[in-house]
Amino acid sequence: MAQEEKFVYAFEEGRADMKYVLGGKGANLAEMTNLGLPVPPGFTITTGASNVFSQTGAYPAGLEAKVEEHLAKLEAKTGKKLGDVNDPLLVSVRSGAPFSMPGMMDTVLNLGLNDQSVKGLIAQTGDARFAYDSYRRFIQMFGKVVMRIEGQLFEDAIKAKKVERGVKQDIDLSAEDLQGLIGGFKDIVRRHAGREFPEEPRQQLDLAIKAVFESWNNKRARDYRRLYKIPDTLGTAVNVQTMVFGNKGDTSGTGVAFTRDAATGENEAYGDYLINAQGEDVVAGIRNTEPISNLENELPEAYGELMRTLDILEKHYRDMCDTEFTIEQGKLYMLQTRVGKRTAAAALRIAVDMVNEGLIDKNEAVMRIEPEQLDQLLHPRFDPAADVKVLATGLNASPGAAVGKVVFDADTAEEMGERGEKVILTRWETTPDDLHGMIAAQGIWTSHGGKTSHAAVVARGMGKPCVAGCALLEIDTVKRTCSVDGTTLREGDIVSIDGTTGRVVVGPVPLVPPTPTPEFDMILGWADEVRRLGVRANADTPEDAAKAREFGAEGIGLARTEHMFLGDRLPIVQKMILGNEDEKHQALEELLVVQKKDFIGILKAMDGLPVTIRLLDPPLHEFLPGLVELEVEVAKMECTGADASKLEEKRSLLRRVQLMSESNPMLGLRGCRLGIVNPEIYKMQVRAIMEAAAELKAGGNDPVVEIMIPLVSLDEELRVLRGEAEAVCAEVIERTGQPVEYKIGTMIELPRAAVTADEIAKHAEFFSFGTNDLTQTTFGFSRDDIEGKFLARYLERKIMASNPFETIDPGVVKLVDIACDLGRKTKPNIKLGVCGEHGGDPASVKHFHEVGLDYVSCSPYRVPLARLAAAQAALSEKVTKSVST
């Protein structure tokens, strides 16, 4: 028989690297215990037990006995007994998953209290008010978490009691008041749970453990895991720990401390605390917290102990730690530590500082930065030149700026977000139940809560701006309005928020691009030293090209020419499509002039670096009015008896549009098919590119031209179009006398191109994988159609792990891999890149590194992320290789 699985570990038995077994919290409590730090004793029930519970709905065999055994040890260690009428052991029961899921799951404090043991607590502390307060908190929390009673009912009862007693604050209620409240609370339990509040502490413990197990599968936990791609199979551990009390008067308190500043990265302890408060008060933002520095004056001894502890932790973990502590009558207890979440700016600064401090090396620094996080540093901020009238200032809880419509609940935010509207979720404070609304919103604005409040933590994780604790903000969710100091906003009114400064402004404020910190370039420089993948940008204008170059782009991987067909050029393009032969010819001549100018700008901005220009890709009918709108116009004109010649003109246009319309334009006459059917357009574009390059070369510049033919599925398409393009190139070179060098290649964006890449490579100097289209055809998914229709359902039901248009799908990677192999078989040195949006997605970059592409190309603002992700992919490979050899 296999060795029996160990389902319970005393804190002394665990280690920090056991988080998959003990959860993050349990593993770190064990680590701290073994470091000799002041951790109240306790034990951890493993994630394995939770998984058995998830599958069977019951404890695994033997768990009950093991809990009994560890409880007995805990009683022996503390000299107290659960439920004891003289000196009761009280415990907390907390969830702790392998990955932090802040606020997602449930916690019960003060467990072990009942009508008997509360007397023991009074006897031990001599503080009846404290004891009854602890008891009523326990009933309230247990009622809500374990017995699933609406929390508001308890809050209402407290409010009623305060009104009855004519007091304002909870702490103004006396021991007797609280004792009365306990009776009331038990009535609530009886009425709403349909059974008595369980007095038996062992039963309390069992129920609480099961409630934590169950909380793994509640909706908000599942939503969170979906967002952060945490597998459902990990399960949660349960930590049962001796209670210590931060609410035992003015020498007690509780708080959250970071070893460095999580917002700026400054090397200075940082956090919030509350005197005479318990547990979740700090995180929930119910009372306004004090900054940790104040503790030095208030409780200097405990403060000193805390600082020493933080120092030990940071040196031990070699990273910034995020801790929870409680001070019970002057004595410090550590209740949690973990590697702290941080803003991108802080992450960079901490990493660079730690390299300078000798704690970590450069490669480790590079690995420490979440590429996605860099995006925060690249988020827009208010235009400093804008004349901004600040409505209110709150806490700068998550950096970046956003503009959107005020909405007051998460469901509305989600609905409007799905309609493509930009919204600012505006709440008293967010809770885990608001998660879907936060995902949909551009930014978060709250009236309560600090920088470690739910809104702040989650928004930072999402890289969304958040202004929190904006005390002047009053929300009326019935009238659907909010007001700040007399200014009233209705739901749907536009506000701008700046999470970097905490400012809120009525109406839209122009936003400007961000400027990175000094550490930004340093870390990216280290990244560049180790990465193998090149990073280019997708840019269609000289401005974007310049910005991309500034961000470190090593060329342009995709310049789309269709954007150059819009705006004031649209009438010329329409003439080219609809005109007679002469008009077409004239339109092409006009386009030649303007396109040449475009290309001069882009090639100049990227002087000396390769610029891949894609010939026209979209179907021509995209440049004409829509079929439905024309049909309706004609119907209306007919109905109102419009002028006959105008009607005929409109009808004639309609007929042209009808002829050109397609039932599946994505799979229609576009890309190189246009080049075959209308060779003149591509010839004009090639001429414009080559004349631009020749002119630059004549002026002493160094244009590096790559001409890309899109949507090839047959090698013959490329052979024919390449031939036509080469003829134009030769003509321009001959005529201008400028020996412009150019490459001709193609996009691999159709499965047929991938599986016949050996044939296609005969006519291509480079392949650029167009992974957007390749994903569409590989799956048979139209991105436009599925995102509104069933993608959410698929992600929710975990039919796909992630949106394949964000992170490249393994099936699509297979085709990329096949194409690379076949392409290299024909041309060992063929240049291979990717220019789909996946090029800026870190997880996808890893795949592209692995299949051995030469470069990725992405939007300018994603270039830094791609550089970092490419470096991490190279470093991970090194680790894997050194492990496997």
Added chain:
Amino acid sequence: MAQEEKFVYAFEEGRADMKYVLGGKGANLAEMTNLGLPVPPGFTITTGASNVFSQTGAYPAGLEAKVEEHLAKLEAKTGKKLGDVNDPLLVSVRSGAPFSMPGMMDTVLNLGLNDQSVKGLIAQTGDARFAYDSYRRFIQMFGKVVMRIEGQLFEDAIKAKKVERGVKQDIDLSAEDLQGLIGGFKDIVRRHAGREFPEEPRQQLDLAIKAVFESWNNKRARDYRRLYKIPDTLGTAVNVQTMVFGNKGDTSGTGVAFTRDAATGENEAYGDYLINAQGEDVVAGIRNTEPISNLENELPEAYGELMRTLDILEKHYRDMCDTEFTIEQGKLYMLQTRVGKRTAAAALRIAVDMVNEGLIDKNEAVMRIEPEQLDQLLHPRFDPAADVKVLATGLNASPGAAVGKVVFDADTAEEMGERGEKVILTRWETTPDDLHGMIAAQGIWTSHGGKTSHAAVVARGMGKPCVAGCALLEIDTVKRTCSVDGTTLREGDIVSIDGTTGRVVVGPVPLVPPTPTPEFDMILGWADEVRRLGVRANADTPEDAAKAREFGAEGIGLARTEHMFLGDRLPIVQKMILGNEDEKHQALEELLVVQKKDFIGILKAMDGLPVTIRLLDPPLHEFLPGLVELEVEVAKMECTGADASKLEEKRSLLRRVQLMSESNPMLGLRGCRLGIVNPEIYKMQVRAIMEAAAELKAGGNDPVVEIMIPLVSLDEELRVLRGEAEAVCAEVIERTGQPVEYKIGTMIELPRAAVTADEIAKHAEFFSFGTNDLTQTTFGFSRDDIEGKFLARYLERKIMASNPFETIDPGVVKLVDIACDLGRKTKPNIKLGVCGEHGGDPASVKHFHEVGLDYVSCSPYRVPLARLAAAQAALSEKVTKSVST
């Protein structure tokens, strides 16, 4: 230095198997020469020379000298000299490609005549009229073919001469008349070609050879090659052969003879001839021909010689031969032989007869039948029960019946055909220039020409009905009308033609399916003995299922359920889509009842054979009114001030349709995605299938159920839907007590499914390749969009070899191959089939045999073709294997 390529072969130097070098005509002239048959001497210029000419526009080096050399030998052999004033050598110059392209390229007869040598011809024959007639024919043909002068100009001059002389027939013109005509013809040449008619015979020969070379690339030849998939690179040979004359009076003649009847296959010589006529007169249908049997009385000696020759040829070639002969003053000369084209019925009968005669074995008989040809036997005919009033009767030139609008020229036929209209091309006689119109037409109706006329030969090849030589038909191409015996039809009026009986009827006649010949079942029985691929049918109704079974289908590979959602069920389906929860539920219940009835019918018709039923595939919005039409309706109602409640109702429907509309429905919410989003529809369908099967089983039948889930791209889709289906199946089995056996599988119709088939196979008992959709996504081609937009252009420019929706593309085959390998890796015995339309395409069937599928499935009428094609694939493989081992 490599050995010099031999560009000219005397007939004695060639063989029948050299057709790629000498063309079909040249190779067979050589073979006949070496068999000792009476072939006028000559030589052949190779296809290689033609290819050099195509590329360079000039003769290959050395060709001129070789022609000179062979000409000299020919003069020596015949004792005549080209251009000789006493006894001139006259030659024909004919094209001859490796594959027969009847009438596609050019021929010049009587070459060598000029004002001097005509005198020699008179001297030799003593027949001035014959000599001048030959000379004027030569100028006419040379003018038209070599000098590109409009042929009508010469015809008009003849007509004028006949009017001037007051005669009706060409033969009524005297030697003097013809001599005068020669002067007129030379004037025509001078005026229209801008130069003199070349008198020098050596120059005539050079120009004629070059004209034949050039004719390889004329439009009608290119069109023909595209239709029959003949590579452009083959080139044509040129045959230079001593002239013999069928127009030397009443003991001379010319004709076409088949060794067996090409229409019925009867073992009896068959053909047409004309006395005192030359060359192309028979084929062109200018005079009405005599049946070959009449020759026995008219010229018994020549007839006997011809019969002996035909017998020698058939025994030698072991196949039915199609010959051209000329009788010059009683002596027979063979001018051509080739394996004869034949109707499907004839092909079958000849093959079976030849097996019985011991000429070939069964496998060779199976290989002899073009699968596509079988389609002719399966074409509809007039319903015998229909009350048909025959307008006219012509020759039954190509079997089958068709209904369509009368059109009078090929361009109109093509235009209307592209609009999806059915047309009957109605002509005096067709010419190779009409080819594109014949391709577009349902059938051909001509007033002139026999069974070997252009219209008849080409229509038979295409498997299209043709009524030829309908003497009463008069066409007025200016008024766009035709009339038969006083009945006038305008262009666009509907007629029905029956090419099996030669009848033509005004208006549409109901058509009935055909009944195959006895040889049909015999050959297919032999095919079944050797094929490895199973053949199933795609059928959605009990009638189709029964028909398919009759044709030998071994089950149903695809029963589409969406067809069962149309007709009088559409309102129920719309209620299911648009209704509230109750209405949806009710609609599903109603659909359950009718679907169950459908399935009982189909399963019963295929009792004991597997029936693969595909769950609902198309997007639901296909069952609702179209977006454009609703938008227009609403706009009109708004404009005309319609009733407010009706307007609101329409608007509300519009909003629903807007919400459901997709920009690329092919890539949208359909197939299994519907099953995930609306599980109730699939559950209803599975219940209907299983209840139908249970009911049949209870009644002693043997239903074999295969449930197919469409459009899977992710294994998880199939896992989830399979689970849901299995639950329903278990419930029905439990409830009915009938142990219905069923399989669950999926379509592989998306590239992602193909490249992850190992994962998908975990949840599938079978794969059915949906090659229509797989072709669409592999290429990124929307079939609806490309066929009207650029497919023709692609085929014309030879960017693709064939329409990938007709014959499966090699790139798509790669994905099928990958999927088969991966699927079998997971489940070695997984059943693999194909249910796209390619399943009935012989060339595709060969591919499917090669990748090792278990079966193909196609429309019922293609089942016999698929059986035959599968057998041929197996036999070809045997040949290949026995060659390679």
